[in-house]
Amino acid sequence: MPKFLDYSAPDFEAAFSALLSAKREDSPDVDAVVAGIIADVRARGDAALIELTEKFDRVSLTPDTIRLSAEEVAQAADKVPAEVREALELAAARIRAYHARQLPEDDNWTDDTGATLGWRWTPVSAAGLYVPGGLATYPSSVLMNAIPAKVAGVGRLAMVVPTPDGALNPAVLAAARIAGVDEIYRIGGAQAVAALAYGTASIAPVDKITGPGNAYVAAAKRRVFGKVGIDMIAGPSEILVIADAQNDPDWIALDMLSQAEHDDSAQAILITDDAAFGRAVAQAIEARLETLERRAIAAASWRDFGAVITVPDLAIAAALSDRIAPEHLELCVADPEGLSAQITHAGAIFLGQWTPEAIGDYVGGPNHVLPTARSARFSSGLSVMDFLKRTTLAHMTPAALRAIGPAAEALAISESLEAHGLSVRARLDKLNG
Amino acid sequence: MPKFLDYSAPDFEAAFSALLSAKREDSPDVDAVVAGIIADVRARGDAALIELTEKFDRVSLTPDTIRLSAEEVAQAADKVPAEVREALELAAARIRAYHARQLPEDDNWTDDTGATLGWRWTPVSAAGLYVPGGLATYPSSVLMNAIPAKVAGVGRLAMVVPTPDGALNPAVLAAARIAGVDEIYRIGGAQAVAALAYGTASIAPVDKITGPGNAYVAAAKRRVFGKVGIDMIAGPSEILVIADAQNDPDWIALDMLSQAEHDDSAQAILITDDAAFGRAVAQAIEARLETLERRAIAAASWRDFGAVITVPDLAIAAALSDRIAPEHLELCVADPEGLSAQITHAGAIFLGQWTPEAIGDYVGGPNHVLPTARSARFSSGLSVMDFLKRTTLAHMTPAALRAIGPAAEALAISESLEAHGLSVRARLDKLNG
Structure with missing residues (x-):
């Protein structure tokens, strides 16, 4: 009731x-199993991927077939009914337009000391997108993850999707093509997350992994966090x-x-x-x-x-x-x-x-990857920001250093960080000497 | 060499x-100890905090003295030499000015279907700031964590800082006052992180925890992540x-x-x-x-x-x-x-x-809390964004739903999510009927 x-x-x-x-949610504790799978992929690379995919997905791969060929993707995607393809294209256009407005601006200014300050946004170089197989295979999720990455300017977007018993999902592949995914690999589970994070002979490592998955995928994302960035665990x-x-x-x-x-x-x-x-x-x-x-x-x-x-x-x-x-x-x-x-x-x-x-x-247009379980108190849905990072910039002039250097020195001394203070003092002495 | x-x-x-x-880095594995501490604080609240603080910091607290009084803070802060106080104030003003420029803008627009779209940024309601005791007690870190939170509009900022053998750090307390910290508690370690995340009778829970700490603090932050937001583990x-x-x-x-x-x-x-x-x-x-x-x-x-x-x-x-x-x-x-x-x-x-x-x-002016260990490939330094979250907004008109609803229905059907499709179809039928 x-x-x-x-x-x-x-x-x-x-x-x-x-x-x-x-x-x-009653997540099974799969952490030990996942740790073993990640260690195996790190140690044996493609050989581990091939063995685990045979075991879990009943698919026999070779290093040459881990990645789907362009022809395979095209053939599968062409099976999508026109109505669905057009709907995916409409969705993609609207998601792209919404997320393009999220692109943040760089800033650069000179303050009253003459110091130039600012920041600059740059995209993550390579991102990985996990797409589940089975029940929860949603082409809409491919659009929602891949389009913000591409709008952000991610140069290389690699997708992994398990194909149990070899079945390709045409709508998922069509969505990947529409969204501009660069590489698609037919692997899944913790082994796919490990391959994206650490790389194998066939799969170059990425810097950030997003996308939904089961308990094994979630545990693997938690484990590789730090080595790469991850999105939220939904x-x-x-x-x-x-x-x-x-x-x-x-x-x-x-x-x-x-x-x-x-x-x-x-x-x-x-x-x-x-x-x-x-x-x-x-x-x-x-x-x-x-x-x-x-x-x-x-x-x-x-x-x-x-x-x-x-x-x-x-x-x-x-x-x-x-x-x-x-x-x-x-x-x-x-x-x-x-x-x-x-x-x-x-x-x-x-x-x-x-x-x-x-x-x-x-x-x-807005993203459908959103914070669950009351985490909207402190987090946001997926956006272009998840595929960007900010570098802060500071450029002191001699006058600026004269104005604010003594305060830095005083704080360094109060924190017992002598070299910090000396690095400022040496320059101030030069200016005053 | x-x-x-x-x-x-x-x-x-x-x-x-x-x-x-x-x-x-060779982090000791303290996860099991930390799990026990967190469970203890969740079960026994203040009593656990008092016992653990006695044990680790050799300080006897009561529920009334866990929080520093305004007088204690003022008395300790007044011991800071004028030169250091003025340096902290200069630093705070510059950090505030830099971070104020990071405040993102809301957006709202009407697209060509007549749909109104947008987003809105809101601050985290309550944030907790961990400040280490001992060797790495840096008043500058208090400024770097607290000021972005206050610039973001966080209403309640609670700081925890262990006071081994009862010693208060005047410069840390002065920095907290200058930065606008609202509450200061003399607790540390995993127990302080647990108190911030889950609350006790004396400490209301927060939504986000930032600040550096030792291996125990880092392990506790990892464990409470999800219940609250955390910053990076540096x-x-x-x-x-x-x-x-x-x-x-x-x-x-x-x-x-x-x-x-x-x-x-x-x-x-x-x-x-x-x-x-x-x-x-x-x-x-x-x-x-x-x-x-x-x-x-x-x-x-x-x-x-x-x-x-x-x-x-x-x-x-x-x-x-x-x-x-x-x-x-x-x-x-x-x-x-x-x-x-x-x-x-x-x-x-x-x-x-x-x-x-x-x-x-x-x-x-820029933040000194920055991504380490090659994580600048995918993450950024601390900023006001860490204390804000974004709510996306969408408002369809009948005309907008007529324009894009059929595509949503087609995708819902292709994903075998019937109720999704029906929720759109029922409205389209009303419009067409």
């Missing part, structure tokens, strides 16, 4: 806190809908089910200022669950983690939303902009009843 | 690769100086020693296009090592990890620098801007002979 919470009930705070702290997806009674309960039900159908551990929560509307949405969810293709998954998510919260007014909904810090937040209310302005912690906000969250998954 | 490498020698590539891959400091023969060898020696004196594991490398100049710098380092206060540390660093590399021209120096991806890079050459333009991977660049790296440690 999903939970029904009433803000005015005496036990609300306890029930809401329990909802917030419910553990939705948890199960979640949506919070704040809706007033002026909505079609079925639309809201579908929006909530579009998270619930992702995963048993996904979470869909409705906050409304109308208890009857809340019940109507819950009824609509039950009705849709009777026929939904992924009803087993969606029903489990809704039963175990779903909730409907009734509040006396929408300002309270905004405050509760900030405590949830949702990955996706839909505001289906009369003044969505006004309510949005009251929200501080959310990965992505979808404003108004014509913006179902699924638009954001595919074609809206 | 530091290493002397000649780019023209036949064994250069092997020697340079060995230099790049030299393991400088390795030993490092500097690369690219210098031509038109420099005073003693200045370059002091610049290199100002990294070497930090830590046995620090690394200082010189690349020069003049072999005789390289030898002169090495001699100057030996001479300075005879009298330097921290000569034991600096000599060990120079002996074990120091290097002088001779190259035929400076363009090669730039290429080698990108393979090193140094934390600090000094360009002491005739055209530092020209050489800087050839560099892609560096945490901070110091241009020209009047910009010793120590200026950047204290008063330059």
Whole structure:
């Protein structure tokens, strides 16, 4: 049973806190296995990759076939129906346009001492993109990861995707071509992450790895972090809908089910200022669950983690939303902009009843890789910033050093870092001498 | 003996690769101990903090004295010599001015479908700053961590600093006051990180933890990552100086020693296009090592990890620098801007002979918390961005949904996510019906 919470009930705070702290993910501890796989790939390179791919994916590779040829990619991608290809192209264009606006600017200025200060952004040289095989193989995720990298200016983008029993996913390869992925390797799991991080004879190492994966992939990303950069480790997806009674309960039900159908551990929560509307949405969810293709998954998510919260007014909904810090937040209310302005912690906000969250998954433009499990309190969705780094710049003149050098020397001495102080003092003496 | 490498020698590539891959840090495995400490603080809160502080710092606390009172802070800070206080204030003003320019802008626009898109930056609500006790207690680090948080708009900034045997560090407390730290707790180690992440009766939890620390602190930060955000885990400091023969060898020696004196594991490398100049710098380092206060540390660093590399021209120096991806890079050459333009991977660049790296440690303005161990290939120094997060915004109109909704539906169907497709289809049917 999903939970029904009433803000005015005496036990609300306890029930809401329990909802917030419910553990939705039970990751198996695969760290030891993953450590062994990474060590094996580091030690034996391609030979380890070939052996592990035979074992896990039942595919026999040679060093020459680890990478897909351009012909293979083209042939597979050409199997994609025209409608899907056109949809991928529309999505890619919109994602590209949105992310191009995120490109930060360099800065350079001279301050009142005459010192020139600034910074400069440069792209990561090479990035790796993990794409899962099996159930969660989403061409939209290829676009969402690859396009920000390419907009940032990443020169070399290498994708890994397992092909269990040799099956290529045409839509994934079409998305990779549209997004400008440079290299595609038919490997997966911890071994693919290790190959991207450390390189093998067939695969040059990258500097940053992004993309979703199972527990093995997540553990491998954690282990190679430091050697390379990684994106966040995403948890199960979640949506919070704040809706007033002026909505079609079925639309809201579908929006909530579009998270619930992702995963048993996904979470869909409705906050409304109308208890009857809340019940109507819950009824609509039950009705849709009777026929939904992924009803087993969606029903489990809704039963175990779903909730409907009734509040006396929408300002309270905004405050509760900030405590949830949702990955996706839909505001289906009369003044969505006004309510949005009251929200501080959310990965992505979808404003108004014509913006179902699924638009954001595919074609809206913003990224669909977003912070889960309340991490919107301190982190952001994937963006071009994840593929850029900043170098700070400082250029002192003799006058600038004369103005601020003595303070640096005083602090160096107070921190007992003599050479720091002397490096400034030697120059000041030259200027004064 | 530091290493002397000649780019023209036949064994250069092997020697340079060995230099790049030299393991400088040998972190003890304290993870199991740290896991126990974190569990203890989560279970027993203040009682665990008090017990662990008694054990490790030989300080008896009560729930009322875990936090320093305003009077204690003021009394200790007032002991700071006027010269140091004024230096801290100058440094703070310059750091504030530099970081204020980093504040990113929100964006909001309407595209050709009529959809309104954008994003909004908001500060982390509460941040925690770890400040080490003992040898590496640097008031400059307090400024470098606290000021970006305050510039970002963090409402609550809580600092933890161990006070072994009860000793308060006046300059650290003065820096905290100048930087606007809101709360200061006299605790340290993994227990302080646990308290910041999970909260106790005396310490409200924060959303993000930054600041340097020993192996226990680093392990604790790794463990609480996900519950809260953390900054990078910094390795030993490092500097690369690219210098031509038109420099005073003693200045370059002091610049290199100002990294070497930090830590046995620090690394200082010189690349020069003049072999005789390289030898002169090495001699100057030996001479300075005879009298330097921290000569034991600096000599060990120079002996074990120091290097002088001779190259035929400076363009090669730039290429080698990108393979090193140094934390600090000094360009002491005739055209530092020209050489800087050839560099892609560096945490901070110091241009020209009047910009010793120590200026950047204290008063330059840019942050001194920078990516180590080649991580400048994929990450950046601390900035206001570390204390901000971005919420993406999308608001579809009926016309916009009509324009792009069918593509979303097609992709949802191709990914077998039926509810995603239906959430769009239900709205399109309403518009068409």
